[in-house]
Amino acid sequence: MSAFRVSIVMLAVAAGVTPCSAQTNSKEVMAKESAELIKILESEQSPLFDKAKACQRLAVVGDKNAVPALVRLLPDETLNLYARFGLEGIRDPAAAQALRNAARELQGRPLAGVLGSLGQIRDEESVALLTEMLNQEDSLIANSAAAALGKIGSTTAAESLQAALAKNARAQTAIADACIVCADALAAAGKNDEANALLDALSQVELPPHVQIAALKGRFAILRDDGQDLLIEQLSSTDDARFNLGLAVMRDMSAEGLAKKLADRLKDLSPSRQALLLLALGDRPEGPLPEMLAAASTSDSPELREAAIRVLAKRGDASAAPILLDAALSEGSFAASAQQGLQTLQGKAVDDAIVARLADANPQAKVVLFDLAGVRRIAAATPLVRQALNDSNAEVKAAALNAFAQLAAVNDMDVLLERASASDAAEAAASRQALRTAVLRLGDQETSTRKLTERLTNATPEYRAYLLELLGQMGGSAALKAVVASANSSDAATKDAATRVLGDWPNADAALALLAIAKNDREAKYQIRALRGYLRIARQLQLPAEERLVMFLTAMDVARRDEEKQLAMDVLTRIPSSETLRIAVSFLDDPTVKAAAADAAVKIAPKVLASDAKTVAAAMQKVAGSDVGAELVDRANQLLGQAQSSGR
Template sequence: MATKLRLSGFLAALSACLVLTSSAQPAAAAGARAAGWASVMEISHPPAPADENELIDALRSDAPAADKAITCKQLAIYGTSAAAPELAKLLPDDELSSWARIALEAIPGPDSAAALRQAAGDLEGQLQVGAINSLGVIRDEQAASLLTGLLQNQDEQVASAAAVALGRIGGPEAARSLIAALGTPRAELRSAIAEGCILSAERLLAGGDRAAAVRIYDAVRSSGAPKQPLLEGVRGAILARGPDGIPLLLEQLHAKDEDFFRIALSTARELPGAEIDRAMAGELAGLAPERSALLVQAMADRPQTVVLTAIIRAAEQGPPQLRAAAIGSLARVGNETCLPAMIQTALGKDKELAELAKQTIAQLPGEGVDAEVLEALDAAQGDHLALLIETVGRRRIGALNDVVKKLDSPDQQVRNAAHFALGETVGLKDLPLLITRVVNPVRPADEEAARKALVAACIRMPDREACAAELGAAFEQVDAADTKVALLDILGEMGGQNALAIIGRAAGSDDSSLQDAGTRILGTWMTADAAPVLLKLSSELPEGNYQIRAIRGYVRIARQLPVSQQQRTEMCRAALEAASRVNEQVMVLEVLQRYPSRANLRLAKEAAGRPELKDAAEKASQAIAQQLEAERRG
């Protein structure tokens, strides 16, 4: 178990080390990479434990730097404090310092910390920065005094590293040093010192010392630090205060700077308790529309404690931007209590808000919504009734009998809604209800709504073959050509084997309107199983537009749809034989050229034997041969 923990720590340290190496001096970075990258790839399979004395002896030897890097890696996993002295000797080494630090960070005990403290005090430049960073990683409290002194170092990177390391270490001494340094006249250090303060405050807050954390966060807020740490200070000051931080959060909601407004929104999502929800609800009316719209979304991101009545009120009144945001938010956190307001908005004059409200009604969570919709059906009339029936469809509520009754309403809008609802809810056994409305419409004005409903129902049916069989039976019983064509179009949108067979038979009939519809639908079929049907039609239909459409549909499948190379070649051969016009034969040559292969090259050369195709076929053959040669050369 200990070895697994050490390995985990080693990997984390290695990741940090590589980041530091990438920003080190060029010579040092190049040396470290040369020594270490070859072995980094082996980390997922660490070597078996070696005798520690042998590993220490390897560090003392004249072995190449790359070998010593591997040894450091092994010591990071299996070493003890006995290895610390030899690892310490590598800390001044440009090539091996990073690898030695990784091992020292992973090996527990005072010896490792002492070696890193010594290096942090003695080294310079990037090597010193690395040692300081390692002290932060191991959170060596004894280094606080040393790091405090290094805050005054003239090397900006050294002083900045010391500030961040102090923050990681935490503790009273580190906190005092960092707060005192916030007022430094060195502008280039303010960001790092503020970052150290934030890190220190986070440790205090995690440890339960809220008061100390608040003092540090407030110190950062009142300092001249750059904006990012100021924002982090505001966030921390609010969270550390808990409910007492709400006034500070509300203050940021009204800040002129947009970044402080946004930090308030994100922090509001983090605060526990319902008090912040009530406070945000009270601020909605006092903000500009664009800000209140964002605030209402933040409120909805707290579904357990959200003040729902405030969002409902915002959805009913206020500027359009706020209303739109509130309506959209109710789709996530609303319930049946939102239904009256949403219905009123959906029936209102603002079309954009009305559509948003309809979408929200369809998505409102809670089982109680469906019950409320059904209960309101009996008393509703006109637009209100049409909306409720449409809602039955949008929410796919099982209310077949209630909806069927409305199919005979004198109100066209209600009948349209009823057809829509049936299209979204009817099952296979009740599909004849819609088929009958399409085949024998009670009112001519309902034909379009009935057809749309039947399309919607058929497309969503889980058993499309059974559904196609129902439509096929109706197709055989219908005499009107336009109704037959309508059923064929629906079958075409569904797809499947039964639909393909029905459409193929219709296209091969003696009825020109069915030939037209059938070849049109098959010409855009999205699966290759239509190919044999189209090829058969191209030979059986009388010469003319429908025969041409059939052969072109067949060639389209060869050109566009996924089939095997052998099948594509066979299709092209069949198309060349079936096509009676040069135009379609040239289309086949284009397919051969689009998918170059030796078989297609042979077929193109054969086609050159036809006088009417000689020029086009020779051109295609040449292009295919060139592509094959290019592929051979790679």
């Protein structure tokens, strides 16, 4: 066992912490006033847990009077951090002074923690102290001091860091990181020369490449638009990390004319780098030069061509459509990017170009063009799409059907309804998917519903089940009426399908119909299904609290099986209040639902605790005294403790 662990165990024993007991009185401790919290810290009898929580509360409410008590805890490895919660929060010079004093006395982890706090509060008066610590051999202390100096970010902190950089090899990386943080702070304060000097110092020592890159990035942040030459230097570097830095920097640099400056350089780069550079230029407000883009879009290099296509798709206007269409219809690796770009490129001329290409397209091209017509909702393509619904090429036919789903008007539904009832299973399945897409997209719900409902009568059972499911997905009062009628059908298959659809109805409108089936149907299977559907609405859908409560009470009244009664208890957790807590607890005497009632009660209780601790206490007392399993009893006892302490 480490010394650290020994000290914790000893402290715990001394403080009277029993190793197996949970500490659940945090609310009691944290409700105390500042003076009482200080007393907890000062008392040798106070348990470790109480001291820890008192510190965390003092972080929010403590003042300088708490400083002495908090400082006394700093040497303790367990409570050091808790004490620092308090001390970092107190905005009084006394807290900073106490931390500085403590740093002179401490060592090891507690000292490292205190140094961290001095950095966190950006205590400029501790720079001299931290400079001493920076040169300690213990790298834990040197690293902590460096980080603190970096955060303080003052001129003197920078001087200390710069001086230590070459001297302390063991902490050099930490010091370098602190230099980067410090330089950032100096630049933010307008001290660009000092920031630059600090970053320059980093380039004078041997550091990991990524640290040098970070220092370079810091310089770009200071130089801003004046960093163009430095940028070109990075983009010309053979080092990938520097080139990558250049890509990131050029996206942020606001200088105009950068593309022109880079044009010559571009030619000398490998195709991969040219592609990456083009993409980065594409993200800049001015974009790449048109000639640069044009050359890249016809390049022999697939990756450069792909980059050009992406930039065109992102930035281009309708005039880019021919280039993108050529690429989209090609077999190049960039075809997918071009197709994706054409999905979003704005302009009627793009639509026209797509329709024009359809006129003499081969089957492969038609697949792509129909897809684009559908995604872009190009109404002018509808006649061609409709014509292709019976194309002899299966892929063209499938693409046309998908596009038709996106383009069909309500009057086109009949075409899809016919095809959806086809005897060919594959055709029916594809058409049903298309019909579903079209119906859910179409705004004219009334006509859509009427057309679907008209087909119900003469449909095969299997097709009828599909139509009912679709009506359920659409929702609306007319659809509900049709499905309810089917749910009362004498045909078993129809009834089965319709009751399933009702059980998944997208809103609460189906509640009354489900309740009627639950109460009146002759078959238990449908009663149960309907009641569970009713409970789904009560548990999951949007309802006023009063309505939800009525549904709970109704469900408990109607339910014939324990399973549904237990499920109903969950409804109460959606409407947490003193009333629903009392209702949940009233079911603890019912052996069939007591566990579910207890579960609901412990879920409601935390949400009522702040407003009605008395009811929570009474409820949890009853849960804790019930035979509902150890886990629920434990939770109830925890909540009981909280309720009792809240009530004090």
